Amino acid sequence: MAKLMLEVNNLNVSIKVKQKVYPALEDITFKVNENQVVGVVGESGSGKSLTAQSILGILPANTEVTGSIKLENDELINKSSKAWQKLRSNEVSLIFQEPMTALNPLMKVGKQISEVLRKHTNYSNNECYRKTIDILKEVGLKRPESIYHSYTHELSGGMRQRIVIAIALVNNPKLIIADEPTTALDVTIQAQIIDLLKDIMKKRNGAMLFISHDWGVISQVCDYVLVMYAGKIVEQGPMENLISNPQHPYTKGLLKAIPDFKKRGEALYSIPLRVPALTERRKGNWPYIEITEENKQVVADIFPEILQRETKE
Amino acid sequence: MLEPIIEVKNLTKTYKAAQKKFRQKTSYIHAVKNINFQVLPGESFGIVGESGSGKSTIAHLIMGINKVTEGEIIFRGRNIAQLSRGGEREICRNLQIVFQDPYSSLNPKKSIEWTLTEPLIIHSIGTKASRKEKVIEVLEEVGLGESYLKKKPHELSGGQRQRIAIASALILEPEVIVIDEGVSALDVSIQASILNLLNELKEKHKLTYIFISHDLNVVQYFCDKIAVVYLGDLIELFQTEEFHQEEHAEYTKKLFNAIPDVSFTSRTS
Numbered sequence: 268m269a270k271l272m273l274e275v276n277n278l279n280v281s282i283k284v285k286q287k288v289y290p291a292l293e294d295i296t297f298k299v300n301e302n303q304v305v306g307v308v309g310e311s312g313s314g315k316s317l318t319a320q321s322i323l324g325i326l327p328a329n330t331e332v333t334g335s336i337k338l339e340n341d342e343l344i345n346k347s348s349k350a351w352q353k354l355r356s357n358e359v360s361l362i363f364q365e366p367m368t369a370l371n372p373l374m375k376v377g378k379q380i381s382e383v384l385r386k387h388t389n390y391s392n393n394e395c396y397r398k399t400i401d402i403l404k405e406v407g408l409k410r411p412e413s414i415y416h417s418y419t420h421e422l423s424g425g426m427r428q429r430i431v432i433a434i435a436l437v438n439n440p441k442l443i444i445a446d447e448p449t450t451a452l453d454v455t456i457q458a459q460i461i462d463l464l465k466d467i468m469k470k471r472n473g474a475m476l477f478i479s480h481d482w483g484v485i486s487q488v489c490d491y492v493l494v495m496y497a498g499k500i501v502e503q504g505p506m507e508n509l510i511s512n513p514q515h516p517y518t519k520g521l522l523k524a525i526p527d528f529k530k531r532g533e534a535l536y537s538i539p540l541r542v543p544a545l546t547e548r549r550k551g552n553w554p555y556i557e558i559t560e561e562n563k564q565v566v567a568d569i570f571p572e573i574l575q576r577e578t579k580e
Numbered sequence: 581m582l583e584p585i586i587e588v589k590n591l592t593k594t595y596k597a598a599q600k601k602f603r604q605k606t607s608y609i610h611a612v613k614n615i616n617f618q619v620l621p622g623e624s625f626g627i628v629g630e631s632g633s634g635k636s637t638i639a640h641l642i643m644g645i646n647k648v649t650e651g652e653i654i655f656r657g658r659n660i661a662q663l664s665r666g667g668e669r670e671i672c673r674n675l676q677i678v679f680q681d682p683y684s685s686l687n688p689k690k691s692i693e694w695t696l697t698e699p700l701i702i703h704s705i706g707t708k709a710s711r712k713e714k715v716i717e718v719l720e721e722v723g724l725g726e727s728y729l730k731k732k733p734h735e736l737s738g739g740q741r742q743r744i745a746i747a748s749a750l751i752l753e754p755e756v757i758v759i760d761e762g763v764s765a766l767d768v769s770i771q772a773s774i775l776n777l778l779n780e781l782k783e784k785h786k787l788t789y790i791f792i793s794h795d796l797n798v799v800q801y802f803c804d805k806i807a808v809v810y811l812g813d814l815i816e817l818f819q820t821e822e823f824h825q826e827e828h829a830e831y832t833k834k835l836f837n838a839i840p841d842v843s844f845t846s847r848t849s
């Protein structure tokens with residue numbers, strides 16, 4: 268059996284805004300195994316980044332967390348900030364969407380990578396340099412020695428994203444979290460970065476949580492997917508199953524909305540509901556849509572859960 | 581045969597490259613070179629390519645936002661390449677643009693009503709009362725309505741802001757709208773509703789679109805013709821319907837092979 272890497276159980280995150288507490292994540296439960304890429308897909312505001320931030324221990328201060336997050340059976344919730352920091356430098360890494368915000372424009376890129384090693388290992392300067400060159404090669408950058416000495420503004424978007432990936436990988440993390448890592452890139456470069464991440468995963472027996480709002484990308488990278496809406500997992504399952512036979516009407520709706528050649532000439536389906544803003548949410552009331560006589564049918568078609576809620580009352 | 585509404589002939593734009601060293605000889609970047617194409621009235625003309633390939637440059641030249649270095653832009657039989665946008669009201673009215681990020685193109689301090697009324701005032705159209713009527717009409721056309729008049733851009737979602745950007749392109753009743761990555765930043769369900777809206781408006785007002793996108797699924801769904809640009813060159817131009825029957829340039833093949841496989845979408849519809 269595959270080794271269990273990450274286990275999230277009944278994770279709840281609430282956020283305080285102007286003295287009031289709102290539910291941001293409700294009952295998030297899923298697993299990531301070694302050698303597995305788990306995708307998180309959903310519209311913006313659905314809680315994808317907050318899920319990542321919870322696992323990395325980088326939630327903003329105005330949040331409250333309950334539930335359990337275990338990395339290789341080690342409970343992370345309520346760890347000290349020092350312990351989190353150690354974890355982030357050795358065991359869990361984050362790859363950001365926007366390479367420019369993750370990189371320092373004033374420092375040579377090679378230095379930025381070797382700096383990570385210097386801080387968190389006992390390697391000599393020479394070893395740090397060699398490891399950095401190795402990782403630059405691994406992320407597919409040619410002439411790593413000259414890349415080492417360049418600055419971010421001298422590199423293309425695709426190259427910068429490779430540097431960000433190198434920084435995330437250099438400490439051999441057990442779990443990589445990629446939050447929209449290809450969203451800012453062009454299709455052709457996107458495809459290269461996706462291939463790179465897949466290669467690296469294979470070589471390292473890694474585990475990855477891959478966040479994207481783009482089903483095309485998700486379908487290429489992931490073995491297993493979580494579909495989120497307004498802070499909850501609507502549906503989860505193995506990739507192939509989920510896209511060929513989605514169970515939840517919301518998932519079906521998202522998939523139907525994707526344009527392609529075959530849909531030419533017909534109007535696209537669009538989900539007639541928007542993701543409620545945080546401050547519109549009331550705990551226990553998911554999907555947080557005010558039900559009226561007029562919209563009841565529309566909402567129930569997409570979230571049949573509201574019908575169960577009524578019969579319970 | 582149908583006369584093209586826009587024809588671009590040998591369109592070239594060069595920029596001076598930033599000088600790296602003092603007194604270095606100035607070098608030039610060809611943002612686009614020798615581009616030729618015709619857009620027929622009522623067509624959705626797609627332009628695809630990687631970032632930096634010259635898509636926005638083409639859009640800006642057609643719009644008169646940037647000056648043409650060489651070549652012609654024929655609009656309804658007349659070369660407009662050397663005209664200044666401010667000086668030629670009629671053309672300015674007839675060509676409108678929608679950008680990717682309406683947040684940066686909408687004035688954050690001004691109400692939606694102000695944003696939509698401003699072009700009418702500039703073009704001395706209507707009276708105060710009739711202008712307001714027109715603004716409300718356009719707001720309704722883009723699916724928003726009167727209640728949005730007093731709102732500011734930050735009070736709107738991404739999809740709503742894009743609807744306002746479309747409304748402000750529509751208000752002068754143009755013939756051609758250039759859409760530069762106009763749906764690229766949106767979630768798929770919102771993107772679907774905006775694409776539907778654009779198609780409805782096109783039908784209703786007999787619009788012509790020049791639709792720029794790096795998203796090949798969107799372009800293959802939306803456009804009648806597709807022009808592929810690479811490093812400032814127009815590599816290939818084809819009818820979307822015939823894409824699967826024809827032989828294509830190597831670059832086009834590479835670009836279209838990189839499209840993530842979303843064939844499952846048909847299984848669910």
Ligand SMILES: Nc1ncnc2c1ncn2[C@@H]1O[C@H](COP(=O)(O)OP(=O)(O)O)[C@@H](O)[C@H]1O
Pocket residue numbers: 282284291309310311312313314315316317318327543544545
């Ligand atoms: N620090 C914060 N303060 C207030 N609201 C927040 C904060 N962080 C996130 N949110 C809200 O929580 C919801 C989920 O956000 P996020 O996880 O960033 O969504 P996603 O990544 O899926 O787009 C959104 O409604 C967002 O506005």
Ligand SMILES: Nc1ncnc2c1ncn2[C@@H]1O[C@H](COP(=O)(O)OP(=O)(O)O)[C@@H](O)[C@H]1O
Pocket residue numbers: 595596609610611612629630631632633634635636637638
């Ligand atoms: N104002 C400018 N000055 C110098 N170079 C520019 C300017 N605008 C665009 N370019 C260059 O022209 C080329 C084409 O850019 P652009 O038309 O924006 O491409 P796209 O829209 O396809 O991403 C790029 O190499 C870009 O750097």
Ligand SMILES: [Mg+2]
Pocket residue numbers: 315316
């Ligand atoms: Mg996010």
Ligand SMILES: [Mg+2]
Pocket residue numbers: 635636637760
């Ligand atoms: Mg552009």
